[in-house]
Amino acid sequence: MVAKKDAKQEVAVTAEDLAPVPIKAILLADSFTTKFRPITLECPKVLLPLVNTPMIDYTLAWLESADIEEVFVFCCSHSKQIISYLNSSNWLNQPHFSVKTIESHNCISAGDALRLIYERNVITGDFILVSGDTVSNMSLTQALHEHKERRRKDNFAVMTMVVKQSKPSQVTRQTRLGTDELFMAIDSTTKQLYYYEDKADEFKGSLTLDKSFLAENPSICLHNDVQDCYIDICSPEVLSLFTDNFDYQHLRRHFVKGLLLDDIMGYKIFTHEIRSDYAARVDNFRSYDSISKDIIQRWTYPLVPDVLLSMSTERNGIYRASEVSQSRSAEIGPFTCIGKGSSVGDNTIISNSIIGDGCKIGSDVSIDGCYIWRNVTIEDGCKLKHSILCDGVVVKSGAVLEPGAVLSYNVVVGKDLVVPCYSIVSLLPQPVKQDSDEELEYADNDNNNSIIPTINTVENGDLSNNWVSSEIGEGSRGFVWSVSEVDHEEEWRHSVAPIPASKIIELTQAAYEDLETVLQDDPLLPLPDEKESGSESDDDGRDESVYFEKEVEATFLRAVHENIKEDHIILEVNSLRLSYNMALENCASALFYSMMKLALDTPHSSAAELVKNTNNIVTRWGKLLKPYLQGIDDEIEVIMKFEEICMESGKEYAPLFVRILQLLYDSDIIQEEAVLNWAKEKEDADESDKVFVKQSEKFIQWLNEASEEED
Structure with a gap:
């Protein structure tokens, strides 16, 4: 009788653990990188539109659906804009879902932010750590249950990182999301993480692991086919560890790798792999493009335009908001979203593009693979391919935007001007001093520090001769940002433009080559695709x-x-x-x-x-x-x-x-x-x-x- 009673109790506990558990979350509204400049000099990244919805809304919508009880939104740069947006939104009035902001103007890294949150003493139990540029529809129930069970058995299990099997093109060095190739060593039985490295250039084609390390951990698998979703389930000790170690700035490069290399403290990190669920982070322009396509193709359901924006849906992935004016001769192609109050002129062709609210698109315009934000004007006869146009941009008649162009807020492109591939244009001149710490997204804190005009200036309304164009367009407005030689060689890597054919061939051939794993005395290392029987x-x-x-x-x-x-x-x-x-x-x-x-x-x-x-x-x-x-x-x-x-x-x-x-x-x-x-x-x-x-x-x-x- 006693044995039966214990068994029932065990079943009851398991069912309780699997139920959704209210939990707090920390949402970092700063990404602490410079990858979205010059756009983020004027607007915080989390408020940039992703398929006509601010990025932060995707993250908050997911946290609410995952039964998170309370979210602390940490704001640093452009904090006033973020707080103002949240105050005017519906997020502060949701039942059973509390959104509170923590503001600071002195933090320059994620480590600084977590140290400040620790001082505020608002987190006392396990919490979700996520950035405000994350899109996911995963359920947290199972991951929380696994984390809780590990914590019950081992107090040193301080973090569970959510990972996902990479989409196939991510196996190549140039990933689908534009990030570096990632290597992880994970115990196939316990899911404990032993090794983490995302600096592919340091490997130069080979990876060396110590023999004793492998001997002590025979069930380890080495992965380079796993995507880090940057969704972490953390114990309260994580915050205190950042406080005790002021050299912890970056969440992965410093904190995760620091714990994995520390043999004295004994803290452990584990992984939780999702398969059918979706999770990804908008880390650069290429991932912005990839995730936008995933949203349009409904991989992120229910976080899709017809649900978030109440748009009408049509065959072939076409979404249309209300009050759209479209000429009968205009052609709207597949996987296209058109925002409220926008107009499309005669014989215009739009495909694979996102058009924001209030845009005016003229006649005989061709738009393919572009992201056009709010209140943009495109005059007659323009041709745009795989470009980003921020709010208020004006493209005058006959202008051409070649793949990879980024036009920041209120830029004006002159008549018949050709904007070359990968050009970056802004009304703000390029900073002379680039931030020395790559953690920084924007050091200006609503002020333009160290920004003075460069040689790529606009005089008398015309762009300088840095444009590769036979004629200078009249009435242009904007500074052309230059890129370093190193960035210039790989500007295709972080662009919304398709990867050049030559690079596709090169990368696909590289995918055929096996990863050269150099092991002392050549011990056997289980391959990640080896399956257990059963x-x-x-x-x-x-x-x-x-x-x-x-x-x-x-x-x-x-x-x-x-x-x-x-x-x-x-x-x-x-x-x-x-x-x-x-x-x-x-x-x-x-x-x-x-x-x-x-x-x-x-x-x-x-x-x-x-x-x-x-x-x-x-x-x-x-x-x-x-x-x-x-x-x-x-x-x-x-x-x-x-x-x-x-x-x-x-x-x-x-x-x-x-x-x-x-x-x-x-x-x-x-x-x-x-x-x-x-x-x-x-x-x-x-x-x-x-x-x-x-x-x-x-x-x-x-x-x-x-x-x-x-x-």
Whole structure:
């Protein structure tokens, strides 16, 4: 009887622990970096619009949904703007969700901020530490439970870091989010973190680990396929550790690495990996671009425009706010968001772009892959590609913005002026003295310290000859910021512009090269993709296959909408294949599924129109399958994938199976031998598995007769 009572008590405790636990959070409204200059000289980063919503709203919305009880927003630079925004928002009036601000003008790093919070004595228990540029929809329940259980057993377990399996293109040195390649050593059993390094240049292609370290920790796996989400569950000791160590400034470079290297204090850091949930931080312009696309493509649901901004949604990822004026001849392409009160003129084409509130876009304008904030004016005949335009920018008629351009607040681009790739323009002149500490986001604290005009000035309303342009545009306004030689070589890395084709080839080839791990006496190190036997391993494999298919589909759709060359798509799919450790047949199946789904999603009113859609897509993109169809078995896999589509996600194809099969045969995607072998393999199958073979009997008979005639 006693044993049964104890068992019930144990179950009750576990259920209680898994329930949402009200907890406090610290939100750092300063990122303490300079990556968004010159924009952040005028506005705090957390108030910059991300798909027409201030970044901080995504973070607060997530914390509220995760049952956080109280949030302390730490404000430093531009603190008045942040406090004013929060006071005018609805965040201060939410039931069961308290938002309070802590203001300081003397902090220059995250370490300084946490030391000040410790002095205020507002945190007494475990808390969430997050920056105000974080977008996530993850549930904290399981991560909090794991942290609490570890704390129960070991008081030295002071932090749990949330990590996520990287999206495939992040495996290369140039990551999808524009951050350095990250290396972590994690115990596969306990999830304890033993090693953390994000300075890829220090490795020079190799990583050295001590033999004794590996001998003492045989279950360690080395990862460079994990993304740090910068969401931390911390014990109160974290704040006191910052207070005791004034050299702790950066959360990762100083604090995390400092604890991992400290053998005396014995504090431990653990990880919690999320899989299907979303979490990412807007760290630079490239991650700004990537996360914006994820929001538009609804990876962040429910943090999407129709929920946050009550926008109407249309097919192909088009969002439209109220009071939008659009000419009938204007064309709004896929994955585009248009803000309230904006207008679009005749014959203008907009695609893959975010348009803010109150923008005026003229006639015959082309906008592709741009982020246009509020009250921007773009006159007739302009061409903009992959650029950022802040509030109040004016682009006069005939001007061209080449990929990577950033125009800060109220900049004016003159008539017919060509703004070169990666140009940065601001009404504020570039500081002569750059901040020596890279932790600093803005040292001005609402004042422009050490800012004097540079040679890249505007005189008499014209931009200087630093523009690569045949003519100087009339009526221009702004300073052209220069970049150092080092930054100039890799300016593509942190830009919203697509990675140049030459870099894609270079990075994809680098992904094929195994990480050279130099170990003393060459002890064996478990690989991160090694799975334990059992059902959990099988489930992980299925999950990986689903994620892989979604990634390939997203890559294919982007290629269709942006008209990317086939060779570049194949390079990206190869990178995905390596990341997920998939076979060629998996690539063929995933690409085929993407094509069939696109045909199904393309408007049609009859079976004949669906076949026509399929024919058009296969004709245009079918060659993508060729590199992955190396043999008859691979082609049979495609047929079986089509069977699966007909029975599950695309039942509308079921009565058209043989017509599509013949279409694939006529397009030289599927060979005669593959169809005949597929039919032969089905001979001993159950009747339920022969549905499509029977539907294809006449076609199969025709192939057999044709084969006999050839013999």
